[in-house]
Amino acid sequence: MKRIEVKLSLPVVAPLLDVMKTVADSLEHHLAVPLEHVEFDDDMRETWSTDLLGAQNDGVRSLLAMFDHEFFESGVVSFDEQNAEPILRACAALRLHLRERYLKSFEDESLESGDVEMEELSETLRPVFMCYVFLATIQELIIQHLDSEILEG
Amino acid sequence: MTTTSSATQPQHDTHTELSLAGACRVVVLNDPVNLMSYVVLVFKKVFGFDEQTARKHMLEVHELGRSVVWSGLREKAEAYAFTLHEWQLTAIIEPDEKN
Numbered sequence: 147m148k149r150i151e152v153k154l155s156l157p158v159v160a161p162l163l164d165v166m167k168t169v170a171d172s173l174e175h176h177l178a179v180p181l182e183h184v185e186f187d188d189d190m191r192e193t194w195s196t197d198l199l200g201a202q203n204d205g206v207r208s209l210l211a212m213f214d215h216e217f218f219e220s221g222v223v224s225f226d227e228q229n230a231e232p233i234l235r236a237c238a239a240l241r242l243h244l245r246e247r248y249l250k251s252f253e254d255e256s257l258e259s260g261d262v263e264m265e266e267l268s269e270t271l272r273p274v275f276m277c278y279v280f281l282a283t284i285q286e287l288i289i290q291h292l293d294s295e296i297l298e299g
Numbered sequence: 300m301t302t303t304s305s306a307t308q309p310q311h312d313t314h315t316e317l318s319l320a321g322a323c324r325v326v327v328l329n330d331p332v333n334l335m336s337y338v339v340l341v342f343k344k345v346f347g348f349d350e351q352t353a354r355k356h357m358l359e360v361h362e363l364g365r366s367v368v369w370s371g372l373r374e375k376a377e378a379y380a381f382t383l384h385e386w387q388l389t390a391i392i393e394p395d396e397k398n
Contacts, residue, residue: 254331
């Protein structure tokens with residue numbers, strides 16, 4: 147099984163885990179992508195919501211499980227074919243919710259380009275934005291380093 | 300004397316016609332959050348697109364705000380839209396007016 151290990155800076159990443167956990171908790175009963183744009187009957191909406199929420203929560207658990215005992219000892223996290231997809235999706239869900247909950251005042255263009263001055267952010271928003279960027283970095287690592295056999299199969 | 304034939308004449312002609320009536324389109328809407336590389340990956344994975352096709356649709360989403368990624372029967376459109384939502388993309392289903 148192909149596996150990639152990444153060594154992260156504990157002092158930098160550990161504070162972001164609090165943000166991640168807060169957002170994960172707040173997402174537990176909500177879909178990161180609401181179904182308001184999809185037209186279907188109430189029964190189907192209910193079924194979709196339940197199933198999508200279950201999948202979303204599974205993914206978030208996989209993401210948080212990456213930061214386990216080994217991470218707090220060595221700073222190392224690992225991705226493999228078992229957890230790559232759920233983690234990719236969970237990163238997307240948390241980023242969408244971070245944007246919705248904390249980063250709405252930013253221009254879309256600034257968020258897409260990452261062109262935000264850290265010094266101009268408040269004490270509260272700084273770790274939030276760092277977490278937003280960190281989750282994107284995890285996604286890029288997975289997309290770049292796990293080959294097509296794993297991710298596109 | 301009247302002669303009768305045992306052959307039964309059909310009262311109605313029937314024929315089968317394949318129709319895409321009720322056909323739908325799956326449309327992916329833009330969001331300012333998901334990475335371009337992520338969206339390309341999702342399109343490749345969900346629809347089996349090659350890199351070039353996936354990038355074309357991703358750029359349509361990015362630049363035009365939406366891209367029609369699939370069209371066909373409603374049931375399958377719903378399945379695709381559900382999968383796209385699992386990947387945290389905003390997908391809608393709309394009637395395919397061409398069919």
